[in-house]
Amino acid sequence: MVADKAADSSNVNQENMDVLNTTQTIIKSALDKLGYPEEVFELLKEPMRILTVRIPVRMDDGNVKVFTGYRAQHNDAVGPTKGGIRFHPDVTETEVKALSIWMSLKSGIVDLPYGGAKGGIICDPREMSFRELEALSRGYVRAVSQIVGPTKDIPAPDVFTNSQIMAWMMDEYSKIDEFNNPGFITGKPIVLGGSHGRESATAKGVTIVLNEAAKKKGIDIKGARVVIQGFGNAGSFLAKFLHDAGAKVVAISDAYGALYDPEGLDIDYLLDRRDSFGTVTKLFNNTISNDALFELDCDIIVPAAVENQITRENAHNIKASIVVEAANGPTTMEATKILTERDILIVPDVLASAGGVTVSYFEWVQNNQGFYWSEEEIDNKLHEIMIKSFNNIYNMSRTRRIDMRLAAYMVGVRKMAEASRFRGWV
Ligand SMILES: NC(=O)C1=CN([C@@H]2O[C@H](COP(=O)(O)OP(=O)(O)OC[C@H]3O[C@@H](n4cnc5c(N)ncnc54)[C@H](O)[C@@H]3O)[C@@H](O)[C@H]2O)C=CC1
Numbered sequence: 001m002v003a004d005k006a007a008d009s010s011n012v013n014q015e016n017m018d019v020l021n022t023t024q025t026i027i028k029s030a031l032d033k034l035g036y037p038e039e040v041f042e043l044l045k046e047p048m049r050i051l052t053v054r055i056p057v058r059m060d061d062g063n064v065k066v067f068t069g070y071r072a073q074h075n076d077a078v079g080p081t082k083g084g085i086r087f088h089p090d091v092t093e094t095e096v097k098a099l100s101i102w103m104s105l106k107s108g109i110v111d112l113p114y115g116g117a118k119g120g121i122i123c124d125p126r127e128m129s130f131r132e133l134e135a136l137s138r139g140y141v142r143a144v145s146q147i148v149g150p151t152k153d154i155p156a157p158d159v160f161t162n163s164q165i166m167a168w169m170m171d172e173y174s175k176i177d178e179f180n181n182p183g184f185i186t187g188k189p190i191v192l193g194g195s196h197g198r199e200s201a202t203a204k205g206v207t208i209v210l211n212e213a214a215k216k217k218g219i220d221i222k223g224a225r226v227v228i229q230g231f232g233n234a235g236s237f238l239a240k241f242l243h244d245a246g247a248k249v250v251a252i253s254d255a256y257g258a259l260y261d262p263e264g265l266d267i268d269y270l271l272d273r274r275d276s277f278g279t280v281t282k283l284f285n286n287t288i289s290n291d292a293l294f295e296l297d298c299d300i301i302v303p304a305a306v307e308n309q310i311t312r313e314n315a316h317n318i319k320a321s322i323v324v325e326a327a328n329g330p331t332t333m334e335a336t337k338i339l340t341e342r343d344i345l346i347v348p349d350v351l352a353s354a355g356g357v358t359v360s361y362f363e364w365v366q367n368n369q370g371f372y373w374s375e376e377e378i379d380n381k382l383h384e385i386m387i388k389s390f391n392n393i394y395n396m397s398r399t400r401r402i403d404m405r406l407a408a409y410m411v412g413v414r415k416m417a418e419a420s421r422f423r424g425w426v
């Protein structure tokens with residue numbers, strides 16, 4: 001049983017870093033609290049489908065390199081599955097499975113007509129040429145084409161993928177489908193049917209819930225000291241939004257290190273100098289480590305990079321009173337317990353980062369109807385959804401006296417559980 005496995009891990013005094021096992025444990029608690037029978041957990045504990053593909057790419061040096069990729073589809077009782085594609089050297093099958101479950105939870109929380117999915121390719125795009133990346137992106141779409149599509153499973157960007165990669169993927173799918181099919185993928189360039197506001201949507205959603213959390217803690221955003229891990233799509237737009245709102249962004253980081261200035265960093269300068277992979281610290285000598293970042297004096301911390309960054313090793317040393325998880329899975333289960341006991345308000349990933357998939361949904365709707373909305377319309381709709389979702393989860397957490405993550409899972413899991421039961425699956 002999942003819960004026993006988690007207990008075993010702590011018995012041997014090792015922290016549980018297995019993101020799939022962790023999410024299964026919390027889903028089990030959420031379903032138990034909601035009164036669902038064991039068979040619902042049996043259905044939802046793993047993706048219903050995962051495809052592993054091998055993608056040969058002729059590299060610029062003339063040799064063929066074969067990459068491994070995945071697409072996991074968690075549960076499609078509510079509707080087609082949806083979720084990003086990650087290009088990263090640390091991608092694993094287990095990670096992609098967990099990421100697909102988190103996508104189902106996000107869609108449940110913001111009430112979209114989707115289930116969750118996620119894709120990943122084990123590769124390091126920072127070391128690949130433009131041509132190699134295009135070949136890999138097109139090869140991936142050919143390999144997964146039978147299980148994806150605008151009414152089946154709709155991909156989007158994630159770590160180290162962007163609108164250019166979405167454009168290549170859309171073009172490849174349109175060739176296979178013999179039809180120009182923009183609704184196959186979201187996060188596209190605007191000229192190819194992308195939506196206003198999608199590029200900054202994840203950060204905008206994070207900003208909205210961060211503001212709500214700050215109100216609960218009596219923190220004024222103007223002058224609040226914020227630390228952000230990750231300076232890519234989520235982290236860099238967030239730094240800009242918070243900086244413009246008067247917050248003091250005292251530290252940011254990328255995969256190579258972190259920059260810290262207690263007086264506040266020059267965010268516009270850093271945005272100007274960062275590369276397309278969210279790297280900027282390489283330009284500086286006076287960097288600190290990603291580990292040191294989490295122990296800095298500040299009011300709010302936003303992990304916006306990768307998993308398992310806040311652990312039992314550093315949770316006791318966090319000085320912030322709010323942690324807003326822009327990244328997927330940045331905090332372990334033990335660290336969640338420590339932070340909650342220390343009365344640090346956690347805005348969990350499945351809520352905080354749901355702005356991305358929300359505006360992806362708007363993009364898909366616009367593609368389907370062939371009629372496009374202004375940025376203002378998108379912003380207003382996103383704002384309303386994020387505020388409502390934050391309040392649902394915050395209130396659930398307070399009335400049930402449970403931590404914010406369990407509350408988020410309870411809100412997120414209900415729709416797919418109900419839909420699965422109505423369909424007669426469980
Ligand atoms: N892009 C989107 O729309 C969404 C992204 N997210 C999540 O937000 C997080 C960041 O994603 P993006 O900003 O899109 O990715 P990105 O590729 O634009 O940027 C990633 C950032 O993380 C840094 N990074 C990579 N590996 C790292 C490591 N081992 N340690 C520290 N920093 C590292 C990179 O240097 C870069 O600054 C991920 O967890 C992703 O799943 C969640 C929802 C939507």
Ligand SMILES: O=C(O)CCC(=O)C(=O)O
Pocket residue numbers: 082083084085103106154155156157158186187328353354356357358360361
């Ligand atoms: O925009 C989307 O459809 C998915 C975004 C995503 O991958 C995520 O929220 O982790």
